[in-house]
Amino acid sequence: MFGPIDNAAYDEHEIKFSTGKVLGITLGENYESNNLLHELMHAYRFYTEENSNAYNSSNLNGEIEAQYTQLVYKNAIKANITFPVDPQYAYRIEIAYLYMFIDEYGKLNNDVSEIELENHVTNIIKEYKSSPTYSKEKYKYDSNRTALSNFKNLRTITKNCQ
Ligand SMILES: [Zn+2]
Numbered sequence: 001m002f003g004p005i006d007n008a009a010y011d012e013h014e015i016k017f018s019t020g021k022v023l024g025i026t027l028g029e030n031y032e033s034n035n036l037l038h039e040l041m042h043a044y045r046f047y048t049e050e051n052s053n054a055y056n057s058s059n060l061n062g063e064i065e066a067q068y069t070q071l072v073y074k075n076a077i078k079a080n081i082t083f084p085v086d087p088q089y090a091y092r093i094e095i096a097y098l099y100m101f102i103d104e105y106g107k108l109n110n111d112v113s114e115i116e117l118e119n120h121v122t123n124i125i126k127e128y129k130s131s132p133t134y135s136k137e138k139y140k141y142d143s144n145r146t147a148l149s150n151f152k153n154l155r156t157i158t159k160n161c162q
Pocket residue numbers: 038042063066
């Protein structure tokens with residue numbers, strides 16, 4: 001699943017919310033269908049959270065799920081999957097390594113424990129926090145949620161796919 005490396009700007013997308021609803025999705029000029037899916041995961045999560053506080057206080061949980069789902073999709077359509085050379089973006093590689101812990105339906109792999117997934121997600125968070133993409137205000141991680149619960153929307157949207 002790992003292709004050549006790229007240096008492309010990554011964060012050229014945005015989703016806007018207001019009280020109780022998604023107002024719109026903006027995609028950069030190099031967007032592809034996988035970027036739209038990424039934003040749709042945020043939109044879907046917005047509607048599955050209890051309120052906007054719950055959503056905002058778990059943005060990093062949602063970001064990890066959105067990026068993993070994006071990779072699952074890219075893999076499914078046999079897209080070229082690239083990673084930046086810059087080690088500041090190492091979190092993207094760590095997100096790709098989620099494949100070792102959960103499957104494409106967001107379920108824990110048979111030979112893996114939830115503790116191992118928990119440790120890997122901790123690693124992703126650590127790498128994410130040292131990336132230029134990270135902002136303390138924007139990407140709060142809710143550690144009261146289990147690592148596995150971060151993938152509940154992926155499980156929901158793929159439940160009839162198996
Ligand atoms: Zn995102």
